[in-house]
Amino acid sequence: MTADRDLLDALAAVLDLVDPVPPHLAEAAGFHPPTDAAPMDLLTDSALTAPAGVRGDGGTRTLRFTGPGTTVDLRLDTATRLGVRAIGLVHPAVDGSTIRATWPDGVRSAPVDPIGRFHLDPLPTGPLRFVLRRPTLPDLSTGWFVQ
Amino acid sequence: MRELTNAHLVAMARLGDEGAWREIVQRHLPLIWSVARAARLREADAADVCQCTWLALAEHLHRIREPARLSGWLVTTARHEASRVRKIRGRELPVDLWGPPEPALPGPEEGVLADDRAVRLWRAFAGLTDQCRDILRMVAHAPELSYQEVARVLGMPVGSLGSTRSRCLAVLRRRMDAEVRV
Numbered sequence: 001m002t003a004d005r006d007l008l009d010a011l012a013a014v015l016d017l018v019d020p021v022p023p024h025l026a027e028a029a030g031f032h033p034p035t036d037a038a039p040m041d042l043l044t045d046s047a048l049t050a051p052a053g054v055r056g057d058g059g060t061r062t063l064r065f066t067g068p069g070t071t072v073d074l075r076l077d078t079a080t081r082l083g084v085r086a087i088g089l090v091h092p093a094v095d096g097s098t099i100r101a102t103w104p105d106g107v108r109s110a111p112v113d114p115i116g117r118f119h120l121d122p123l124p125t126g127p128l129r130f131v132l133r134r135p136t137l138p139d140l141s142t143g144w145f146v147q
Numbered sequence: 148m149r150e151l152t153n154a155h156l157v158a159m160a161r162l163g164d165e166g167a168w169r170e171i172v173q174r175h176l177p178l179i180w181s182v183a184r185a186a187r188l189r190e191a192d193a194a195d196v197c198q199c200t201w202l203a204l205a206e207h208l209h210r211i212r213e214p215a216r217l218s219g220w221l222v223t224t225a226r227h228e229a230s231r232v233r234k235i236r237g238r239e240l241p242v243d244l245w246g247p248p249e250p251a252l253p254g255p256e257e258g259v260l261a262d263d264r265a266v267r268l269w270r271a272f273a274g275l276t277d278q279c280r281d282i283l284r285m286v287a288h289a290p291e292l293s294y295q296e297v298a299r300v301l302g303m304p305v306g307s308l309g310s311t312r313s314r315c316l317a318v319l320r321r322r323m324d325a326e327v328r329v
Contacts, residue, residue, distance in 0.1 A: 004316055012287040014269050017259045021180040029172040029201040047231040127199040144202040146195045146232050
């Protein structure tokens with residue numbers, strides 16, 4: 001068993017040398033305090049259901065999140081490396097709501113219109129999270145995901 | 148800090164101890180990086196998956212039911228995210244069709260390996276099946292993971308993990324030895 005462990009330790013060392021962790025990753029992993037918003041569940045994600053290797057319609061991904069009494073549909077377009085365009089629909093719509101996209105070092109907000117539509121553009125590729133803020137109801141948040 | 152268990156570190160990080168958080172990251176970064184790269188992600192995408200995994204951990208720190216299983220939780224989270232990123236990026240057209248292709252896997256950059264034994268070990272590992280590489284990568288980087296956790300993360304029956312792990316190690320050892328004779 002010890003011989004196995006020695007070999008595995010040697011393997012770990014070799015893997016770290018051949019494909020080292022980029023040094024900036026440890027620094028980028030600072031603690032981000034959790035949001036107070038209630039978490040939404042991811043109901044569907046086209047990245048999970050679309051067959052791999054099949055090119056969709058221009059790098060479009062659709063996701064549906066649900067929270068208490070609320071659904072958020074999100075469509076993310078990554079047509080270019082310049083950024084991500086997000087359009088979405090909240091139902092039911094609540095007057096005065098805003099949607100906020102967060103990434104590790106930035107944030108962008110947009111109003112949700114009376115029908116429930118919103119539009120955020122441009123957003124960076126990489127980890128993203130969306131928070132729905134409503135005047136009289138608790139905030140709702142998606143989990144973090146990479147786009 | 149190094150001698151503390153994952154469960155202790157989670158408890159301290161929950162109270163806002165930054166040192167405990169850094170130790171969690173330091174302890175698991177090679178494993179999480181390796182999981183992301185095993186999904187054949189480019190460096191930039193693997194870096195995004197790592198960062199997303201830490202963000203998800205910070206968000207779930209207070210909700211993780213079994214802190215002792217932190218390593219398994221992190222690996223599962225990173226694997227799910229890496230597989231989604233793999234599918235998203237797989238659908239995109241390359242930006243520069245004429246640029247140099249990026250290798251799908253880290254190439255055998257043997258120049259960084261100082262001694263002959265390391266080179267033989269790397270060559271033998273690179274020639275293993277995907278399943279063997281997945282298992283050995285995980286048990287090499289995270290010795291604390293139980294067979295149950297490794298099996299759950301890799302979607303294998305726990306009953307066969309022990310024998311598969313032994314077989315993979317035996318093949319690895321045999322091929323290392325074979326390299327000597329070449």
